[in-house]
Amino acid sequence: MPRKNYIHNPKPIFNPPKNKRKISTFIYYAMKKASKIDVARSHLNCTLIPIDPKTGNILPRFRRLNEHRACAMRAIVPAMLYYFDIHSNLVQASIEQLSDECGLSTISESGNKSITRTSRLINNFLEPMGFVTCRRDKTNSISNYIPKKIFLTPIFFMLFNISQSKINSYLFKSIKTSQKLKKSKNKKLISFSDIKVISKLDEPSARKKILNTLIKHYTASELTEIGPKGLKKQIDIEYNKLRKLFKKIKK
Structure with a gap:
């Protein structure tokens, strides 16, 4: 050859x-x-x-x-x-x-x-x-x-x-963002007034309202870090929390 x-x-x-x-x-x-x-x-x-x-x-x-x-x-x-x-x-x-x-x-x-x-x-x-x-x-x-x-x-x-130093800088920002996200999980992201509005909406509209609330809550860098899948997961979590809350209220 x-x-x-x-x-x-x-x-x-x-x-x-x-x-x-x-x-x-x-x-x-x-x-x-x-x-x-x-x-x-x-x-x-x-x-x-x-x-x-x-x-x-x-x-x-x-x-x-x-x-x-x-x-x-x-x-x-x-x-x-x-x-x-x-x-x-x-x-x-x-x-x-x-x-x-x-x-x-x-x-x-x-x-x-x-x-x-x-x-x-x-x-x-x-x-x-x-x-x-x-x-x-x-x-x-x-x-x-x-x-x-x-x-x-x-x-x-x-x-x-x-x-x-460039790697360390990104790593520091990444860790800081991760810590912020962990803290935010323990906070109430949706206000009482928003809950009253969402309670009257159908599921697609409620999810859209939750999405808009989350977008306002997180910074652009945090949203990038979360990604589409992470954001969808957070919407699911918040929506399920509200469903349970609504059930308790109705009882």
């Missing part, structure tokens, strides 16, 4: 799943920043000292990434960001899932899947360079295979010029 044809899918790209997960404003921001920079040609790739994660020994400096590995890195970086949890630094996806969604997995003629291209990129480049750290958790499973967990480091975000 000619050398130029030895790589399957020479131009991989990350394709998020159809059942898209809710991602934070920080991840939107980070993915946008990453899309504007060729992460595979970052100056960090030439200046960082690679370290063997197992022994701690300094490894020979990597040469410029060949184009096939560079293309794999360009696909895997947004995929890792998409599944990143800022509170734990964990990429909430397996190496196999990342490989599949980036078009880096291959299937042999016998039907066996290979994720070698992805695992080598992570094990032989991203981890030694300090962009990620990997860990296998102990388990009581009889299986010998324990999937790796991938954690992004501050150096990973330096690839597209996001500092640790």
Whole structure:
């Protein structure tokens, strides 16, 4: 086979799943920043000292990434960001899932899947360079295979010029918003006058009235954090509370 044809899918790209997960404003921001920079040609790739994660020994400096590995890195970086949890630094996806969604997995003629291209990129480049750290958790499973967990480091975000202080700032705002939401759950969101109005409405109109009340109660950033599903859940909670209240009043 000619050398130029030895790589399957020479131009991989990350394709998020159809059942898209809710991602934070920080991840939107980070993915946008990453899309504007060729992460595979970052100056960090030439200046960082690679370290063997197992022994701690300094490894020979990597040469410029060949184009096939560079293309794999360009696909895997947004995929890792998409599944990143800022509170734990964990990429909430397996190496196999990342490989599949980036078009880096291959299937042999016998039907066996290979994720070698992805695992080598992570094990032989991203981890030694300090962009990620990997860990296998102990388990009581009889299986010998324990999937790796991938954690992004501050150096990973330096690839597209996001500092640790920027991450900390978002994290602080996120925690503050979460605390506000917890406090608001213990407060009465709907006034007595609103309750009197809602008691005379049919269900769709009552829910709409509750929605408008919630929108006025929360700030724009809090509504973004809650998301459509969270808002619907809050409407259900408030509506069910009022139904129980109305039943008591009628008795």
